[in-house]
Amino acid sequence: MMFKFKKKIFPVLLCLTPLFAWGATTAEVDYAKVGQTIRGFGGSEAWNGVMTSARVKKLYGTDSGSLGLSIMRLRIAPATWNSSSQTADTSAWNAELTNGKAAQDLGAIVFATPWTPPVSMKVGNDNRSNKLWSGNLATSSYGDYANYLKSYISYAKTKGVNLYAISIQNEPDWDPQNYESCLWSADQLATWAANYGARAISGSTVKLMMPESLNFNPNMSAAALNNVSAATNISIIGGHLYGSKPSYPTLAKSKGKELWMTEHYLDSTAKTATASAWSTNLADAVAAATEIHNSMVVGQYNAYVWWWLVNSNDSQPTGLIDNSNNPTYFGTGVQHFSRYIRPGYARYDATAQPASGVYLSAYAGSSHYVLVMINANNYSVSQPVLIKNKTITSLIPYQTSGSGRFVQQSPITVSGNAFTAKLPAMSVTTYVQ
Secondary structure, eight states: OHHHHHHHHHHHHHHHGGGEEEOSSOEEEEEEEEEEEOOEEEEEOTTOOSOOHHHHHHHHOOSTTSOOOOEEEEEEOOOOEETTTTEEOGGGGHHHHHHHHHHHHTTOEEEEEESSOOGGGEESOTTOSSTTSSOEEOGGGHHHHHHHHHHHHHHHHHTTOOOSEEESOSOTTOOOSSSOOOOOOHHHHHHHHHHHHHHHHTTSOOEEEEEEETTOOTHHHHHHHTSHHHHHHEEEEEEEOTTOOOOOOHHHHHTTOEEEEEEOOOOOTTOOSSOSOOOOOHHHHHHHHHHHHHHHHTSOOSEEEEEESBOSOTTSOOSSBOTTSOBOHHHHHHHHHHTTSOTTOEEEEEOSOSBTTEEEEEEEETTEEEEEEEEOSSSEEEEEEEEESSOOOEEEEEEEETTEEEEEOOOEEOBTTEEEEEEOSSEEEEEEO
16 A cells, blocks of 8 residues: 555656756855956947937936946948048948947947948958948058047047947958958958057057957957057957857957957747747746856856847847837846946856756945846756855845746845855846845
């Protein structure tokens, strides 16, 4: 009879076990071991037109209903360049600089990227119906291009935008053939940075960024980093994550350069080969948060910048907010980092993956301490956490799960610098002290 009883309940126990699992080990956060400085989290406003103040506030505000972004990436529209007078038709830059000023007024860092030099500076694009597509910067125009970027920096300042950085080129290793682009080899980037990079940023505090490779290819920056003159002029190694995952660029780090992930987006898990429309979902928030976790912890990047701030098409969403200014689940995933991890904060050592599908990263600054925990499992997890070298007595959780998005929870008590994180299935939780 006992055998029958056990046989009867055994399948029930197997069924219940994965619904609530304990973390395999105690996760540790060590506030004596500091990592990289965080410059911020943001997105690109390229081709978005002038944004309303309500839209910018939703993205860059720090009130409870905003995403709290702290970086805006501007597109440097390809202006007409007069080589005789060394001047540009600055009217092409006004709309995007208007957005930059609005974001800056809310405390954001603003940087700018050209997708292409002006047509007059390019060669090798004769087979393109639009001369802004593809081709190369003519070597005879290297000096003009430096003056062109310098003029953009100066003009931005007249519009009240104090750029933090300017990039040499967007995706120099990618020829899309249907939008603005320009191809550069690694050696060409190194030569230009060595001989003209200082001129482009002279008279300003703007930092020079490169190479913004399509897939954060370290080979695209190696020649410049190994060239003393070029490396002296370069402050930031930027890159994108298309077709790649966050990884640690050892050469750039050894040269003391900051690392910025300056463009990527994820397709929704709801997208299929046959669907003509879809909406983002909870799995998308978890996926976005996990990529940022890996960018901060594995790549040790100083900044993370999503592609479009606003959906180009609400029926096929890839932005952080939709056209009615409502956050997508991608935006919610980013919000778990951007809202409380502010520019100038630092990442600290933590057990990055204390259990299968569970991720933890830790940050601090301005007397505030922030933990971000992700549970990518389809069952709840109870994860013990021990905080070392800092006394913390309570934390406020902000949680996204099947029950809601970025919902403030009741404060939890941290006893003896330890607590147990209750992580619902498929959830992201930001703990703030």
